Amino acid sequence: MITIKDIAARLQVSPSTVGRALADDARISAAMKQKVQEVANELGYVANRAARMMRGVSSNLVGLVVPDIRNSFYSTIAHALSKCLEQEGYQLTLSETDDDRQTELRQIRELTSANVAGIIIVPSAKPHAESVRLLGMTPHIQLLRKHASLGEQWFGIDDVQALYQPTRHLVDLGHRRIAYIGSSAELPTGAARLKGFREALAGAGSPCEGIEELGAPGSSEFARDALRRMLALPAPPTALVVGSVLHTFSVLEELLASGVSVPERLSVAGFSDELAFRWWGPGLTTVGLPVSELATACGLWFVHRMKQKVPSGAPYSSISPPTLIVRGSTRRHP
Structure with missing residues (x-):
């Protein structure tokens, strides 16, 4: 397996320099970061996510927690968020709760234990108190549904x-x-x-x-x-x-x-x-x-918040309007 030491040996720099370059550390020049990335790609280097988590470094994963992926609402949201986050250097991971608060808690525990960068959640009717606590320690945003215990940051539909x-x-x-x-x-x-x-x-x-x-x-x-x-x-x-x-x-x-x-x-x-x-x-x-547009707007706002490390808690809501589409299944009552 290719390691940071192998990259350092090729470039004749210290392993710490390579590590900082791969972590996008501000102390490393853009030119060195590019050289490190080029050699890493050439050698087939894969970052050790587990080691990063042990050091307390958050991953580039963003969790999406939804009730039911069979619902086209949520599959559309997952697709739009995946594309949006990918462009910003994040990867979406999907969890399904079946609207069960215990399953929801288990999924949130797994995501937080993996040091995810953030969580986008369609919450169940009554989130578990432990879910509330864990989300309180993790950047998160509510989507479609809004539960008061999970804060005042929400993207939804009227x-x-x-x-x-x-x-x-x-x-x-x-x-x-x-x-x-x-x-x-x-x-x-x-x-x-x-x-x-x-x-x-x-x-x-x-x-x-x-x-x-x-x-x-x-x-x-x-x-x-x-x-x-x-x-x-x-x-x-x-x-x-x-x-x-x-x-x-x-x-x-x-x-x-x-x-x-x-x-x-x-x-x-x-x-x-x-x-x-x-x-x-x-x-x-x-x-x-406008489900896809709503998800993209939510993703972009959330990425900005994570990158800027904006403190959580400030209320923010975005409500998208629906549109009536009239076709042949309705008619005037005689």
């Missing part, structure tokens, strides 16, 4: 408007029995989306009935069951708005399987603008979310 806009669209089309299938209100995003749904109904100008089914954001079976229950009601809804990506996919699958005519029997508005939603049936009316 989740109230993300449900207000499609619900208001259905109200304006004359629908007065409107159903909502969405995430549990225990999650901050779920609570905000439910608020948007209710506010749109309350502002309708004439009485509206809201039918609500709330469940786990990653449960496709919940969404299917909820739709079946709604359609079996004596007075079923004439319109449906969905509050998560995975629930939207599940609802669309169930509508096809049950032969429900959209929008003739049921007007449907989904969540997020996936490619498949544009091709589904008459085209799905949905709310577009």
Whole structure:
């Protein structure tokens, strides 16, 4: 294995000079750093990350902690962050929690034990106290969801408007029995989306009935069951708005399987603008979310903070607006 001593011998300098050059130490000239890097590349030198961690040196790894990588929200975020961080000399490492606070704690422990440069997290509903403590000692930023115990630095989407806009669209089309299938209100995003749904109904100008089914954001079976229950009601809804990506996919699958005519029997508005939603049936009316742009902005801000060693704690929020996209799955109620 090639070591720092081998590089030093080739350049006829001390190992400490090579070590400092590889660590981008300000005491080493740019010319020497370039020479060291060229020889290191030529010899195939690989930095000993474990040794660096033993010396207390943070790595170039940035942890991304998300609930469910199957959700296109999070895979899009991971891709955008990976590209953004790579350009700045950092490498993204991905951890999945399944929205379980104990799993979340275990992932955070592993990341902090590896001396990661920072952590970007979509937190669970109730982070463990130990998770809060560990994150308090590590540069971190919350993404999409915001939990007060984890600080006031957050990049997110206006989740109230993300449900207000499609619900208001259905109200304006004359629908007065409107159903909502969405995430549990225990999650901050779920609570905000439910608020948007209710506010749109309350502002309708004439009485509206809201039918609500709330469940786990990653449960496709919940969404299917909820739709079946709604359609079996004596007075079923004439319109449906969905509050998560995975629930939207599940609802669309169930509508096809049950032969429900959209929008003739049921007007449907989904969540997020996936490619498949544009091709589904008459085209799905949905709310577009700037997820990739949001992730890139979060990554750039976080990198700047880490490089400048800005003290944590100062509140910072960035909220991106959603956009209603109207297609053929919604129509005026007769």
